[in-house]
Structures are given as structure tokens and as C-alpha cells.
Amino acid sequence: MSKTVFSSLSSGRIGGLVALLMLTLAACGDPPETAAPPETPAATANASGAPLSGKHGDGILVDGILSYPASDYHETEAGKPGGVLRATTATDPGSLDIHAISHGTIQWLGRFLFDCLVFQDEEGKTSPWLAKSWEISPDGKTYTFHLRDDVTFSNGEKFNAEAVLVNLEHMRDPATKSPLAAAYIAPYEKGRVVDEYTFEATLREPYTPFLDVLAQSWLGMIAPRQIREDPRSIVEHPIGTGPFVLERYVRDQGASFVRRNDYHWAPPVVRHEGPAYLERIQLDFVPEAIIRHSSLVSGQYDLTFDTPPQHATDIRGDGQLKIHSRVRKGNPMAVLSFNTERPPFDDVRVRRAIAHAIDREGLAWITGFGEYLPKADYLAANSRYYDPAFRNVLAYDVELANRLLDEAGWRERDAEGYRVKDGRRLGATQLVNEAVSTSRLPIAVRTDLGKIGFDLKIQMLTTPQILERRYSPDGNYETFAGGYWHTNTPDALYIYYHSNSITTPKLIGQNTSRLRDPLLDEWLGAARRTTDTATLKELYRKAQERLTELVPGVTAFESQQTVSYRAKVHVPVFDTSHNVPFITSIWIDPEAR
Amino acid sequence: MKSVLRRVFWRLLASLAVCWGAATLTFAALHATSKDPALTILGQLGSVPTPEVLAHARHEYGFDQPLLVQYGRYLAGIARGDLGESWRLRIPVTQAIGEQAGATAQLAFFGAALAVLLAIIGAVLTADRAHWVRGLSSGTELVLHSIPTFVLGILLLLVFSFKLRWLPSTGSEGWKTLILPIVTLAIPIATSLSQVLRQELEHILEQPFIIMARARGLSEIRVRLGHALRHTLTPLITLSGYIFANLLGGAVIIENLFSRQGIGRLMTNAVNGNDLPMVLGITLLAALIYVLINSFVDVLNTIAVPRTRHCE
Numbered sequence: 030m031s032k033t034v035f036s037s038l039s040s041g042r043i044g045g046l047v048a049l050l051m052l053t054l055a056a057c058g059d060p061p062e063t064a065a066p067p068e069t070p071a072a073t074a075n076a077s078g079a080p081l082s083g084k085h086g087d088g089i090l091v092d093g094i095l096s097y098p099a100s101d102y103h104e105t106e107a108g109k110p111g112g113v114l115r116a117t118t119a120t121d122p123g124s125l126d127i128h129a130i131s132h133g134t135i136q137w138l139g140r141f142l143f144d145c146l147v148f149q150d151e152e153g154k155t156s157p158w159l160a161k162s163w164e165i166s167p168d169g170k171t172y173t174f175h176l177r178d179d180v181t182f183s184n185g186e187k188f189n190a191e192a193v194l195v196n197l198e199h200m201r202d203p204a205t206k207s208p209l210a211a212a213y214i215a216p217y218e219k220g221r222v223v224d225e226y227t228f229e230a231t232l233r234e235p236y237t238p239f240l241d242v243l244a245q246s247w248l249g250m251i252a253p254r255q256i257r258e259d260p261r262s263i264v265e266h267p268i269g270t271g272p273f274v275l276e277r278y279v280r281d282q283g284a285s286f287v288r289r290n291d292y293h294w295a296p297p298v299v300r301h302e303g304p305a306y307l308e309r310i311q312l313d314f315v316p317e318a319i320i321r322h323s324s325l326v327s328g329q330y331d332l333t334f335d336t337p338p339q340h341a342t343d344i345r346g347d348g349q350l351k352i353h354s355r356v357r358k359g360n361p362m363a364v365l366s367f368n369t370e371r372p373p374f375d376d377v378r379v380r381r382a383i384a385h386a387i388d389r390e391g392l393a394w395i396t397g398f399g400e401y402l403p404k405a406d407y408l409a410a411n412s413r414y415y416d417p418a419f420r421n422v423l424a425y426d427v428e429l430a431n432r433l434l435d436e437a438g439w440r441e442r443d444a445e446g447y448r449v450k451d452g453r454r455l456g457a458t459q460l461v462n463e464a465v466s467t468s469r470l471p472i473a474v475r476t477d478l479g480k481i482g483f484d485l486k487i488q489m490l491t492t493p494q495i496l497e498r499r500y501s502p503d504g505n506y507e508t509f510a511g512g513y514w515h516t517n518t519p520d521a522l523y524i525y526y527h528s529n530s531i532t533t534p535k536l537i538g539q540n541t542s543r544l545r546d547p548l549l550d551e552w553l554g555a556a557r558r559t560t561d562t563a564t565l566k567e568l569y570r571k572a573q574e575r576l577t578e579l580v581p582g583v584t585a586f587e588s589q590q591t592v593s594y595r596a597k598v599h600v601p602v603f604d605t606s607h608n609v610p611f612i613t614s615i616w617i618d619p620e621a622r
Numbered sequence: 623m624k625s626v627l628r629r630v631f632w633r634l635l636a637s638l639a640v641c642w643g644a645a646t647l648t649f650a651a652l653h654a655t656s657k658d659p660a661l662t663i664l665g666q667l668g669s670v671p672t673p674e675v676l677a678h679a680r681h682e683y684g685f686d687q688p689l690l691v692q693y694g695r696y697l698a699g700i701a702r703g704d705l706g707e708s709w710r711l712r713i714p715v716t717q718a719i720g721e722q723a724g725a726t727a728q729l730a731f732f733g734a735a736l737a738v739l740l741a742i743i744g745a746v747l748t749a750d751r752a753h754w755v756r757g758l759s760s761g762t763e764l765v766l767h768s769i770p771t772f773v774l775g776i777l778l779l780l781v782f783s784f785k786l787r788w789l790p791s792t793g794s795e796g797w798k799t800l801i802l803p804i805v806t807l808a809i810p811i812a813t814s815l816s817q818v819l820r821q822e823l824e825h826i827l828e829q830p831f832i833i834m835a836r837a838r839g840l841s842e843i844r845v846r847l848g849h850a851l852r853h854t855l856t857p858l859i860t861l862s863g864y865i866f867a868n869l870l871g872g873a874v875i876i877e878n879l880f881s882r883q884g885i886g887r888l889m890t891n892a893v894n895g896n897d898l899p900m901v902l903g904i905t906l907l908a909a910l911i912y913v914l915i916n917s918f919v920d921v922l923n924t925i926a927v928p929r930t931r932h933c934e
Binding site: 117120121123124126129131133201203204205206207208209211212215261264265279280281282283313314315316317319320323324326327328329462464491492493494496497500512514524535536537538539 | 721882
């Protein structure tokens with residue numbers, strides 16, 4: 030979820046000019062400090078540009094599988110309590126009703142105020158949080174949760190089975206207008222309060238990702254009294270069970286949070302005892318990338334959740350600063366999503382040719398400035414059940430791309446060098462959202478495809494126009510500039526590629542490739558019905574292999590997020606679902622406060 | 623006096639027409655680009671709204687009604703002072719504008735005041751001076767006026783906030799956060815105003831009553847401040863519409879650059895998020911203020927300068 034769409038005013042346009050200004054200013058100011066050799070991801074690359082092994086950011090890449098050390102997900106030593114964290118982020122989510130929005134900020138901001146029923150462990154397995162334990166009925170339709178009995182909301186209300194019931198109802202109530210949470214729990218049919226601390230959820234059909242999505246930050250628990258009596262107040266004054274309480278929220282300016290001193294129910298996996306370390310958090314919304322970076326460098330802030338990747342090299346060379354660039358689970362960044370029902374992309378040879386013609390290393394570089402990991406397959410490398418065996422199937426190989434197009438019958442060339450068949454030029458129109466900041470990607474892709482004689486035209490559209498085409502029931506498009514879908518489960522593949530996810534007059538779906546493959550459908554469907562890990566591993570392995578044969582789109586690099594902070598700040602733990610800093614464990618050196 | 627009243631009446635009617643026009647045009651433009659606003663609200667990238675949720679939103683916001691009915695409801699709402707609910711923020715538009723208006727008003731007021739002050743100082747000091755003084759000042763003004771606002775803002779931030787660390791780079795609270803934004807806002811306005819004022823001042827300094835004043839032995843500074851300056855204020859009043867437009871346009875950039883809250887930031891986010899009620903609300907507000915200022919200036923001129931009464 031939540032592909033962050035930055036304001037068109039930010040980064041791009043201003044950024045370039047600013048870089049120039051910085052250069053001139055640096056020239057007339059102090060001599061630039063000699064940069065220490067930047068800690069760039071040293072790794073051995075292969076033909077697809079995807080490194081096989083080595084260190085990547087915080088992660089370790091072994092034979093294509095990216096993993097983060099287990100110690101990134103739990104505290105190894107206790108931090109020192111106290112202090113105020115001054116932090117920045119690019120955008121204001123606009124509303125703090127986590128059930129009613131899909132904003133990416135909620136991945137870490139949601140954890141300030143809310144807790145979830147369950148939490149993932151470092152391997153992606155479900156582990157306890159507000160629910161101590163649970164059972165799943167043999168038919169996979171009934172989930173019984175045994176809840177903690179010592180949790181309270183910050184308004185004094187008890188957290189109990191009734192609270193869970195009210196929250197699940199709030200998520201799916203059409204009046205909440207939930208763009209995300211409602212869809213994630215769509216199979217949820219009804220709930221029952223068995224006793225004060227036992228809740229039973231009944232699903233319409235077996236849906237094993239249920240536990241995964243319940244761990245996501247958008248599905249946290251809001252005070253039931255607030256939901257029942259004044260749901261509109263959640264937008265600005267939400268009440269949760271989280272480690273912090275919202276003190277003040279000034280839209281488009283900032284928000285401040287104070288620690289809840291009676292909090293003692295952090296997820297056991299994190300190994301954190303008692304309340305959060307930080308006493309207060311002052312969060313400011315700073316839309317301009319250059320200002321977020323410069324204000325961190327000059328010490329006006331301690332941490333920024335949205336580090337512009339173009340500054341990563343500077344930060345790595347600065348002893349005062351630290352940086353983490355981490356991969357989101359789910360579907361990686363795609364630069365093309367083909368409509369497999371329409372020519373020319375109804376021919377799998379054309380799709381494969383295009384996938385081989387894309388220089389992913391180049392695309393990763395112009396977007397991530399060395400921070401992003403090139404990617405040629407369809408599941409994020411740190412997703413559970415990721416299988417690296419197929420990572421090079423669609424590797425960069427222009428010769429092969431040309432041969433495939435020859436085989437597909439596109440042998441002749443016209444005066445401009447593009448391929449033609451029966452008098453028609455080989456090409457397509459790519460629809461690009463003008464509001465998305467990564468607009469240099471489509472141009473780079475167009476250039477790559479021009480080299481194999483494919484004419485990729487770019488059509489810029491506004492967001493409403495894009496959405497209308499994207500979700501037209503008849504698939505009124507040839508190809509989209511892709512995107513990513515972050516979710517903490519390999520069910521991401523179902524969301525993107527199962528035929529049930531194709532948009533119809535009655536349903537909005539993310540399968541914009543309009544892929545209908547009986548085998549893939551069978552495996553992805555079966556994965557939703559089984560809990561056996563060995564079976565799941567095999568099903569997802571087959572699905573990943575099949576996708577590299579079907580080529581529904583072209584992925585280019587892992588979807589990544591970058592956080593940076595001053596050296597006095599300690600960020601020992603990352604969120605297992607979202608791979609963002611886990612707020613409860615952050616602490617600041619007492620001497621430097 | 624009758625003619626003044628009649629003029630005021632027509633002026634008000636025209637103002638109303640301008641506001642209605644602004645509301646209608648924005649309504650038409652935004653609806654023309656979006657056939658299914660429910661999808662725009664809930665289907666942004668990263669979302670997967672269920673059919674029930676979409677149907678609910680269509681009904682709640684009245685998208686299931688014919689466009690004319692929606693338009694009628696919208697106008698009726700405006701008449702009641704109800705601008706609808708923001709799609710993005712899920713709160714009433716009037717509340718959102720209310721929360722942000724103070725910050726922008728503060729920025730605009732001090733920005734305008736500083737601009738006028740700088741312009742007057744510049745004009746009084748340099749009008750009718752030696753050739754090189756005029757050349758230098760109008761050259762500087764031209765350069766400052768030509769620098770895009772965000773470049774100017776970033777330069778000021780780099781020097782005074784990130785390098786010297788005298789002033790904060792973000793925020794809306796406290797006088798310190800206001801300094802760089804108002805300077806950034808004021809400079810482009812001040813530079814163009816001072817060009818106009820200088821010319822006007824030079825024109826007036828040639829008038830017989832100034833020669834009289836000088837003949838009476840008044841010092842140059844008293845001549846300029848006490849006698850000439852007052853007469854240059856008429857073009858300043860007439861230019862207030864221009865000043866206002868600059869303030870509003872400047873606020874959009876400055877509020878984003880200096881991470882300040884305010885109407886400009888609200889507008890940027892509303893446009894990027896396709897938040898139709900919010901865009902309409904802010905457009906209407908801008909049109910209203912613009913019209914009010916122009917009407918006020920017009921009436922002021924009518925009363926102050928009798929000869930304009932016959933120029934209908």
C-alpha cells in the first residue's frame with residue numbers, strides 16, 4: 030500500500046536548482062570537508078544488475094536473499110530513558126484515523142499511538158502482541174484470539190474482546206470510507222465476544238494472510254468509546270493503547286507526542302520492558318527534501334523519516350550522521366505493468382523482450398543514487414517465502430531481447446529505426462501520473478526500449494484521469510508506469526496477479542496486467558487456504574517461477590525507504606512488518622540531550 | 623453622492639458575479655477532469671477500496687446525483703456558508719481553512735508591511751539622485767525581483783539558518799520563524815513597488831508646490847517625507863490588488879519551503895490530492911478577498927479623487 034506521492038512542488042524541480050546553489054555556496058564558503066570513503070553497498074553484480082551477495086545498506090545479501098540481522102528486530106541492551114526526539118517527515122497524512130487512510134506515514138507513525146492484535150517476528154511469522162495467543166479452526170475459517178487483560182486505552186478504557194469487535198466493525202463500515210483496512214479484512218464475516226478477553230472472528234473463506242495484515246500499522250486498535258460516540262474526532266484526536274499519547278496536532282505543521290508512563294505491553298518479540306524510552310516526540314512536516322536534509326545536518330532536528338536518497342552519500346561520509354536504507358516487503362518497484370489482454374502485450378515474447386531490454390542498474394541508480402537494489406523478479410527479497418532462484422530469468426540482455434522480437438515477427442524496421450510488422454509499428458502508450466515524482470523513470474525506460482526498436486510513447490495524465498483508466502473494467506490502456514505494493518505478506522502476489530484482483534464493474538483490483546493464468550490462480554488461491562509452511566513455501570516458489578514466465582510487468586528495483594539521524598540517537602529496532610524505525614525502542618544519549 | 627452609492631451598488635454586484643464565476647469555473651474544471659470522484663478520493667495509488675466503500679462515498683457526497691443537482695447543492699451550500707467536507711482531511715472545509723488562515727494572514731500582513739516599508743525607503747532615498755545611485759538601486763531591484771522566490775528563500779535559509787544558525791528553518795510559532803519567510807515574501811514585492819514609487823516621486827518632485835516648499839527653506843528630507851511622499855500613496859493603493867496576488871502566490875511557495883502551516887500549503891496539498899471541495903473553498907476565498915480589496919480601493923479612490931466619479 031501507500032505508494033507515496035510527493036507534492037509536485039517538492040524534490041524534483043527545486044532540488045536540482047538547490048544542488049547547484051549548494052555547490053556555488055560551498056565554493057565560496059568553508060572548504061568542503063574531506064569526505065570519508067562512503068560506505069557504498071559493495072557487492073558483486075551479475076547480468077541483471079542485481080548483486081548476488083554482499084552488504085546492501087543494513088541488509089546482508091546471500092545468494093540473492095536479502096536478510097537483516099535478527100538483532101535489528103529486538104533490543105540487545107536496554108536504552109536510556111528520557112529526552113525529546115525532534116523529527117521530520119515529508120508529508121502530513123491529513124488524518125490520524127488509521128482505518129480510514131492508506132498513507133505510508135502510518136507505517137511508523139501509527140505505532141506511536143496504536144498497538145495491533147499481533148506482531149510479526151523477524152522471520153515474518155505471526156507472534157503475540159495485544160493477543161497473547163490464538164487458535165485457527167481446522168477449516169481455517171474461525172480465529173479465536175486470547176487477549177491480554179492488562180491493557181488500557183489512554184482514556185482509561187479497558188482493551189478487551191468488545192474493543193476488537195468494535196475496531197473490526199469500524200474498519201469495514203462503509204461510513205469509515207476505508208481505502209485499505211477494509212479490503213485487507215474483506216473475508217471477515219462476523220465477530221463474537223466469547224468472554225471479556227476472548228474474541229472469535231469468523232471468515233467467509235479461509236484466508237491465512239488475516240494474521241499478517243492484523244499486524245500492519247493501519248489495523249491498530251482505536252478506543253471503542255471514541256469509535257462509537259464520536260468517530261469524527263479520531264481524525265484529529267485519536268485515542269489508542271500505544272506507547273505515546275497525542276498532545277497536539279497542527280495540520281501541515283507538526284504534532285507532538287508524550288510518553289505513556291503506564292505502558293508495558295510492547296510486542297514480546299521486541300524484548301522491550303515498560304514504557305518507551307523517549308519522553309516526548311516533536312514531529313514536524315517538512316515538505317522540501319533539501320530542507321529536511323539541511324536541517325538535520327545543521328542539528329535543528331535529530332532524525333528524519335524521509336531521507337532524500339540523493340543525500341545518502343553525504344550522510345555516509347558524515348561522522349555525525351547515520352543512515353538506514355531498508356527494503357519494504359511485498360511487491361517491488363515496477364516500471365512497467367503490461368495489459369496482457371491487448372496488443373502488443375498479449376504476446377508473451379514481446380513482454381519478455383521488453384523485460385530483457387531494461388537496464389535495471391541504471392534505473393536503480395537514477396532513482397536511488399546507489400541506495401536501491403536492482404530487481405528483476407516479483408517479490409521483495411525480504412518477503413517471507415521469497416525464492417531467489419528466478420532472479421536472473423529476466424536479466425538485462427539486449428541481444429536476447431532483439432532475438433525474441435525477431436521471433437515474434439517484428440523483423441523489419443521503419444525509417445526511424447522502429448520495428449514494424451504488416452505496416453504497423455511496434456509500440457505502445459505508457460500512462461504516467463504527472464503527480465508522481467519519479468518521472469525520470471518513464472523517460473529512461475523509453476530510451477532503453479528505443480534501443481530494441483520499440484516505440485514507447487509517454488502520456489502524462491492527472492491522478493483522476495490515471496485512476497479512471499487504471500480501473501476501467503475493460504482495461505482501457507496498454508501499459509502503466511508501475512509502482513509498488515507494500516504489504517507484510519507474500520499474498521502481495523495475489524493482490525497483484527490473481528485473476529480475482531482484476532477490476533470489474535463491481536470491484537477495484539490491483540491486477541492491472543489483467544493476468545488470468547489458471548496455474549497461478551490455483552497456487553495463489555491455495556496459499557490463502559493453507560497454514561503449512563512447507564506447502565506455502567512450495568506454492569509461492571511455483572508462483573514466483575510462473576511469474577517470470579508470464580512477465581506481467583517489469584520490476585526494476587526494490588522499493589526502499591531511507592531514514593537518517595544524528596549519531597546521538599539510537600535506533601536499535603526496526604518494525605518487522607514495515608521495516609521502519611520502531612519508536613518504542615528509540616533512545617537518545619543522555620550526555621547529548 | 624447618489625452617483626457614489628450607485629457605483630458602490632454596481633461594484634458589489636460585479637463582485638458577486640466574480641465570486642460566482644470563480645466558483646463555477648473551478649467546479650466545472652475539476653469535474654471535467656474526473657468522472658468518478660469517489661474513485662479519486664479512495665482509489666489513490668496504494669489503496670484498494672471495496673465496492674461497498676465506493677458506493678457509500680458516492681452516496682454521501684452526492685456523486686450519484688446529476689451534475690446540475692450537485693452544482694445546485696454546491697451553490698446552496700456556499701450561500702449557507704457551508705463549503706462541504708474535505709475529501710482528504712475528512713473535516714469541514716471551513717474548519718480546515720479556519721485552522722490555517724491565521725498563519726497565512728500573519729505572514730501576509732508582515733510581508734506586505736515590510737514590502738511597503740522597504741519600497742518607501744528605497745524610493746525616498748534614491749529618487750532624483752545622482753545617475754549612479756539610481757542605476758545601482760534599480761539594478762539591484764531588478765536582480766532581486768528576477769530571483770525566483772524559492773531560490774531566494776533557500777539562499778536565505780542556507781546563510782541564516784544552516785550556516786550561521788541564527789534563525790530556525792521550519793515552523794510557524796514564535797517571531798523567529800517569521801523573519802526569513804516575510805523577508806522572502808517582501809523582497810519581490812518591494813522591488814517592483816519601489817520602481818513605481820520612485821518614478822511617481824520623481825514626477826512629484828518636479829511639481830511647483832515642491833519648488834515652493836524648497837523655496838521656503840525646508841530641508842530635503844522634510845520635502846520628501848512631509849510633502850512629496852503623501853502624493854505617491856495613490857498608486858500604492860491602486861497597486862494593492864497586485865500586492866495581494868503576490869502575497870497569495872508567494873505564500874504557496876514560502877509555506878512549503880519554510881514548512882509553515884497556512885492556506886498556501888493547504889492549497890498545494892488539496893490540488894495534489896485532488897481534494898475538490900478544498901480547492902473550491904480556497905479559490906472562493908481568494909476570489910472574495912481579491913474582490914473585497916479591489917472594491918475597497920475603488921470606493922476609496924472614488925471618494926478621494928472626485929474626478930474618477932465620472933469615469934464609469
